Amino acid sequence: MSGKVKMVTMRDVAQASGFSPATVSIVLNNAPLARYIAPATKKRIEDAAKKLGYRPNAMARFLRSRRSQTVGVMIFDITDPFCTPVLRGIENALYQSSYVPIFADAHNQRTRFERYLEMLLEHHVEALIVVANWLFVDIQLLADLSKRNITAATIGWEVPGDSVSSVMVDNEAGGRLALEHLHHLGHRKIAVIRGPKMLIDSGPRWKGIQKFANSVGLEMDPSLVVQLPDELEANSGFDGGYRFTEELLERKKKFTAVLAFDDLTAFGAIRALTKAGIKVPEQCSVVGFDDVPLSALSAPSLTTVRQPLEAMGNLAVNLVVEGIKAGLEKRDWSISRHKMTPELVIRDSTKAVEGGKDLTK
Template sequence: MKPTIKDVARKANVSVATVSRVLNHQSGYSEETKQKVLQAIKEMGYQPNAIARGLINKRTQTIGVLFPKLSSMFSSQLLHGIEYTAHERDHSVVVCNTDKNGKRTVKYLQVLREKQVDGIIFTSEVLTEEYFRVLTAMKIPVVLLSTRSEKYPFPHVKVDDKQAAYDATRYLIQRGHRKIAMISGDQTDPIAGKPRIEGYKEALAAYGIPFQENLLAFGSFGFHSGVMAMEKFLQSKVEFTAVFAASDEMAVGAMSAAFRHGIKVPDQLSVIGYDNLRLAEMTTPPLTTVAQPLFEMGKQAAEMLLQMIETKTEVPGRILPHEIIERQSVARV
């Protein structure tokens, strides 16, 4: 016969209410009591009934996560951090792939509403008025991850994209490069497009380097757009000694195109990426890049969301630090 919560309470010599508070991460007990309860649960092999717990605390112990491109290395590292925290706190994660440009976002928000998730982590996309209306109607906590909104009051977790792009460009300048190309995302994207372009331009201006329109190309953050951007630069015959790519995948695409044209990295061309995906360590040569702490960003977003769920209070947004990871794709001029 399966042990019940009453059996656990009897073995730990505490009340059923105390066991329930420990299981639901509520306050009102000492650390010693908590350890007694956890030990009793472990020894008896007790498995809480999720449906019963939901009826008691009116929660499903489930959070929803929306990703626009679930197959990317970027998304997988964020998700790893989210799931780490969620599982540590006995929560399940429902992951929705909203597809490119958020084609299925509203549909999946409705699905999450039907599943009565306790909160939502909204990742990478621009938060539109339509999404905001649907999320507000759900009346549950929401955290923005790797995105933010000046207009709508949801807390966010991300890095300072403008400063990170500035630092990447400055890194190249300090190594003697003056003709620096950039492969950006969509210039109209207020999250990862426009801020990174601004950081690039401001770094050039700070060091007295004129901005050249023909040294800026746009992509979609993927490998193939990096290839196409590099091909465009090479066909235009514009002179450049270094490239700052606004994602590691685009940086690797640029390196691949350069290789096909017999251009050696870093001897003839220096390349710096953005994100510090595992992919950056696998290239030849290994890619120097701006590191976003993606796993930590996912962890903190989940921690913030669970705090909001449990305390029913708002939390401030967080800007996490970035850093430049030096490898072998940038040479001094």
């Protein structure tokens, strides 16, 4: 019961099957040389391995072959609902490729990011995936990783230079989608809560909004446009949405819809509106961005611009796995930058403007 189980090594399998460790290794890994091995031999070795319950020792293997079967997954803050589906996508794709994720959560802190990077390097991850926000513009990352030729990919952020692939959503198209929806519903007085300046997403989203506004001759009242501050707190989006909406209400400016930077901000806005006795969506529509998991469950459920988060996680994995392969085969390989197309998800938080006609029908 308490007796320690001696580890079954390749040597044991060799002994049991009557072949040498070299042969066992070749067979069990289906190495190139395996095509010279007699089928009967293969069978005997495989049987022996199974019977003994042989499990390769990933560490020992790494030492010789330099393959750790491990990928670092660095997340800026798992507490942010944005991250969960992305993580799911990453995990799932890695699983398909038989890589194991080493999980690192930076808690939005640079020092923590750096320490984790160190740890990941010590563990010789074969690649790194970073789900990032503004914090992570890091020369270190570029220099250290590409020199050690560890392929890396970021999700939700781009690193300057040509050493890191990236996967993002097409923010401009998303911004456009959001405003287009509200416009079609007949909204003309629309409050916009822009994202923090330092976030890479904020600019393009706003640009998409403006472009659409121009294209249909819609005037965006500057006094209805506010911008979230550069904040790192977990729920700063929610708080910001709440505060700014309150503020707008106090200013007595009239608006029939709020276009929020992201879902959390939208929830904050809804909270503020509800508290002020304004019904969503009857008296004011609210649209978010991201489609985080809560958005479908909240009351009212949130109309939002969906980022294909899980697919983005998937894609990032495929990119780095390609990079690993290329490195192994000494092929050339260059990074790529991707923009996924967002999708409008219409739920219960938006409605045709009171008295206006729903132009979507």
